[in-house]
Amino acid sequence: MKEGKTMERIQSKEALLKLRDTFKENLRVREQGEQIEKLITIKVFMGSSGYKSGAKEILNHFYERAKERKIEDLVVLQADSSGLIAFEPMIGVTLPGKKTVLFGKVDLKKADEIIDEYILKGKQIDGILSLTSSVAPDRL
Amino acid sequence: MQNYKMHMLVCGGTGCKSAEADQILVQLKKSLEDCDLSKDVQVIQTGCFGFCEKGPIVKILPDNTFYTQVKPSDADEIVKNHIMYGRKVHRLLYQDQTTKEFIEDSKHMDFYKKQKRVALRNCGFINPENIEEYIAREGYLALAECITNKTKSEVIKIVKDSGLRGRGGAGFSTGLKWEIGSRYDADQKYVVCNADEGDPGAFMDRSILEGDPHAILEAMAICGYATNASEGRVYIRAEYPLAIKRLEKAVKDAKEYGFLGKNILGTEFSFEVSLTFGAGAFVCGEETALLRSMEGGRGEPTTKPPFPSEHGLFGKPTTINNVETLANIPVIIREGAAWYHSMGTEKSAGTKVFALAGKINNVGLIEVPMGTTLGEVIFDIGGGIKNGKKFKAVQTGGPSGGCLTEKDLDTPIDFDNLIAKGSMMGSGGMIVMDEDSCMPAVAKFYLQFTQEESCGKCTPCRIGTTRLLELLELICNGEGTMESLEELKRLSLVIKDTALCGLGQTAPNPVLSTLNAFWDEYVAHVVDKKCPSGVCTKLLDYTIHADKCKGCTMCFRVCPAGAITGKVKEVHFIDVTKCIKCGACMDTCKFDAITRG
CATH class of the missing domain: 3.40.50.11540 (NADH-ubiquinone oxidoreductase 51kDa subunit)
Known part of the structure; x- marks a missing residue:
């Protein structure tokens, strides 16, 4: 509660439920962490080279798109460099219960395509790297 | 509405706070400010995470990174590496004791895997002041x-x-x-x-x-x-x-x-x-x-x-x-x-919170479904005994409970099972003892506590616990006899039957349960006048073995009581009348020439 602001007393269960939904937004990040294995994760590789090639913009772009489209079961994470510097900015997408899939040289357009086509519609799209095995498993 | 992409939870329980957790919070906020990330990352002080052994804890979400033993000076590194470049700070991650692997995600830690948090559902998750x-x-x-x-x-x-x-x-x-x-x-x-x-x-x-x-x-x-x-x-x-x-x-x-x-x-x-x-x-x-x-x-x-x-x-x-x-x-x-009701056992539903303390690797707060065995709690969640020592006993139920030993490790924990085993659930304290703990001394410790805390209203508790304590002191000092042990048992049962309230009725429990499970140890104290665990100082003697002593003078130098005499390259001696039995000589001797017995 903001300092100095007096709260109006809650008068009904409905009002409490409404309040809960507003506050729940603030805890979204934590609750996602709690059940991360059930969610879709996008991991943006963010080592120095990834950073230089624009991984930060891609990261922010994913955050914004996820919010815009209201995809609640999508978590955007950042990770250390994958080692595959030639393909950066690179991301790894993990659908629940599936193996991680890598996308290299991701730009904003590609990022949208990944969300719209691969994640939301489940279509196979161009740009999937077949180099998964050359990345250390703990980085994925 | 907030728009944070990451949350950093800093433990704000009493344990972590006493290890500068407040300062960590300040430093994290400052580092984020410096890196222009304070709009992206929220720093929150929460309640206890339970993993007090390795506190202070900082947890980063949504990726569940669990940093242990964080110092305020680590804040900058966490922010600059983890938050900016996604590089986890490896040296702060929890290292599994057996596999020696660094665990990034707290969900994979043995400590949390077997837990089920109901009463503690919000501890270490929300800001308790909000x-x-x-x-x-x-x-x-x-x-x-x-x-x-x-x-x-x-x-x-x-x-x-x-x-x-x-x-x-x-x-x-x-x-x-x-x-x-x-x-x-x-x-x-x-x-x-x-x-x-x-x-x-x-x-x-x-x-x-x-x-x-x-x-x-x-x-x-x-x-x-x-x-x-x-x-x-x-x-x-x-x-x-x-x-x-x-x-x-x-x-x-x-x-x-x-x-x-x-x-x-x-x-x-x-x-x-x-x-x-x-x-x-x-x-x-x-x-x-x-x-x-x-x-x-x-x-x-x-x-x-x-x-x-x-x-x-x-x-x-x-x-x-x-x-x-x-x-x-x-x-x-x-x-x-x-x-x-679906959790736990038939007669003890739900989960129970336990505070693990004593000679156990993961001292902390845990919550498990009723029916979890003692062994699972002590070895799987608690990580076993400190310094690779052997497990001896666990005191459940605090000063009112009793000692459970190795043979009880497979007992599923619930109210009735613990009582059947001569202990009790109590409020959920679990004090683990290793091979170096002397059971009569443990009983004495608890009796000291209950005797001091007795309110004095009823005679069995006021006088009875004092007499019990005197008997235990006699035993620990090597002045007891077999009759003292009989008297100890008799008096304990009388107090149990006659005291007014729970305090007195349960005060003899540590005595009765240790007498029952560690009778030999009591006998060693009164008959052989020896303390097998080497705790009761009055029953200890330190001796230097002439064949092993090289005359290095190390023990001579560390002895605080000046009880050791000897010259360089000559065999040393301990004067038993001056010896205060601190054991410092034995710890310093490089040649294992000093023994305790």
Whole structure:
């Protein structure tokens, strides 16, 4: 509660439920962490080279798109460099219960395509790297 | 609306706070500010994570990174590496003791894998000083549901059907207690929360109050509704300043939002909560002594019946519940009795919080379903015994409980099993002892505690515990005989049968259970005049073996009492009359020439 602001007393269960939904937004990040294995994760590789090639913009772009489209079961994470510097900015997408899939040289357009086509519609799209095995498993 | 991409949770329990957790919070915020990330990352102080052994803890979400033993000076590295470049700070990650692997995700830690957190659901997850976060976690919905949609008897039925038993020690059915409490009519009725946690090594209630204070207030209001009481009191010991501070803030916020006070949520139901501070007497955890103390009198127990449900605070009907019991109530109401009953064992439903302490690797706070075995708790979750030593015994139930040994490791923990094994659940303290612990000395330690804490009202407890302690001192000093052991047993049984309240009735338990399980060790003390574990100093002798001593003078130099004589390259000697038996010589000797016996 903001300092100095007096709260109006809650008068009904409905009002409490409404309040809960507003506050729940603030805890979204934590609750996602709690059940991360059930969610879709996008991991943006963010080592120095990834950073230089624009991984930060891609990261922010994913955050914004996820919010815009209201995809609640999508978590955007950042990770250390994958080692595959030639393909950066690179991301790894993990659908629940599936193996991680890598996308290299991701730009904003590609990022949208990944969300719209691969994640939301489940279509196979161009740009999937077949180099998964050359990345250390703990980085994925 | 907030728009944070990551959350950093910093443990704000008493343990971590005493290891500069506040400073970590400040430094993290500062580093984020410096890196222009304070809009992206939120830093929150939470309640206890439970992994106190490796505190202070910083957890980063959503990726569940669990940093241990963080220092304020590490804040910059965490922000610059983890938050900016996604590089986890490896040296701060938890390292698995057996595989030596660094574990990035806390979900993969053995410590958390077997736990089920119900009473601790919000501890280490929400900011306890922020009511909004509690509401976001379905807070006060159970209260709303009760007072708007359920009759008093419906609420009582849910609690009764859930099989919840009081977590303070005795394990009485909570629903039944509420039902009895609701039967009596009076102009004023009370709900009391017993937060007088007095067992040495126990910190379950403190952590719940520090980590999730609103849950207790909500549960007290629900209990008030069910038993027709309009006033709630929390009896909390003054030694818990942080818990008091957070509880007071919670009461204030709850009143502002209208979850406490007059006409809650626009209904007829009114409920107020206030705090009473205890002065730390152990006996005040006993409910009748607690009530006398709250009234301003001496903390002395009275005979039961009449029970507090009929004749309690200021003579009015009072329902007393322990902190942990209450912490379960809101979830039970929300998720239903059947859900709660599905956890745990047939007669002991649900989960139980334990405070692991003593010679165990992962000292901390855990919550497991009832029926989990002692072995699982000590070895899987607790990580086994410190320094690779051998497990000897575990004291459950604090000074009122008993020792359980290796043969009891497969016992599923619940109220009845522990009693059958000669111990008890108590409030949930677990003190683990290794091969270096001397059992008569352990019994002496507990007796010292209960003897000092005895209120003095009844003779068996006042004089009986003093005599027991004298006998134990005799044994530990090597002055005891076999008759002392017989007398110890006889007196223990007399006290158990005749003392007025729970304190006295259970005070001989550590003696009886150690006598039972470690009879040989007692005999060694009185017959051979030896302490096999090397604890009782009066029974120890240090000797230097001439064949091994190289005359390096190391022991001569470390001896604080000047009891060792000898010259360079000559065999040294210990003067037993001067020796204070500190063992410093044995620890320094590089040639294993000094032995204890």
